[in-house]
Amino acid sequence: MSRAEPTPQPRAPVRRADAELNRVRILDAARAALAISGEATMQSIARSAGIGQGTIYRHFPTRESLVLAVHRNDVAELVAAAPSLLAEHPPLIALRLWFDKLAEYGRIKQGLAGALHSVMRQQLSDEGYDSTTGAIALLLDAGKATGQIRSDIDEEEVLLLVGFLWRINNDADREARSRHLLDLVMDSIRTVGSAGQAQENVSG
CATH class of the missing domain: 1.10.357.10 (Tetracycline Repressor, domain 2)
Known part of the structure; x- marks a missing residue:
């Protein structure tokens, strides 16, 4: 009788935690940038948050x-x-x-x-x-x-x-x-x- 393969653990919670961390980084970076200038761009905010432009647009279209x-x-x-x-x-x-x-x-x-x-x-x-x-x-x-x-x-x-x-x-x-x-x-x-x-x- 063959041994059953272990059921892989879902990774969704890890992905959700990463996504939430990115969201917090974006909000913090946006708050700091907009407090200095209302003209801050999405690109500059993404750079300040240390994330890619694709990530910021996934969170905030x-x-x-x-x-x-x-x-x-x-x-x-x-x-x-x-x-x-x-x-x-x-x-x-x-x-x-x-x-x-x-x-x-x-x-x-x-x-x-x-x-x-x-x-x-x-x-x-x-x-x-x-x-x-x-x-x-x-x-x-x-x-x-x-x-x-x-x-x-x-x-x-x-x-x-x-x-x-x-x-x-x-x-x-x-x-x-x-x-x-x-x-x-x-x-x-x-x-x-x-x-x-x-x-x-x-x-x-």
Whole structure:
């Protein structure tokens, strides 16, 4: 009686892992490139990611699909950061740290908007609005519950206050100016007497 040949193990999980790794590399490279210039090409992004042009087009058939994927990924990470920060820091500190993440997102968003036609720019803004305001509401509610955030301010008003992040010049002074302006926003929404509770260094 002949011995049965061993059944070969499927290799699909390995291929899926490689594909996911390539996708992450593409998104990271695209985010970095578009933050510098909205004119970054698919070819330059592929080179930066260390992959071939065929691979990038298999994941993202068009430049617009790649830009939208970067946007959606960044919004998801921004929203997920809110509860994580609240789990590790007091509400005021968590909100200020989240603002720093929002500032980085704003820097990248300028490059994304420059990479798309006007109709796509509107889609970029509309897609992340509800989830972003939801994250702000979570952080505000935590601060209000401890009496550190003014009760008369809501998430939409905060988003308006930080709207400068989408317009500030992306130059050498951007980071310092953003920090200063975000500190002013914090001063405007915190309650009297709570300033001394938020002296932890949140910009390191």
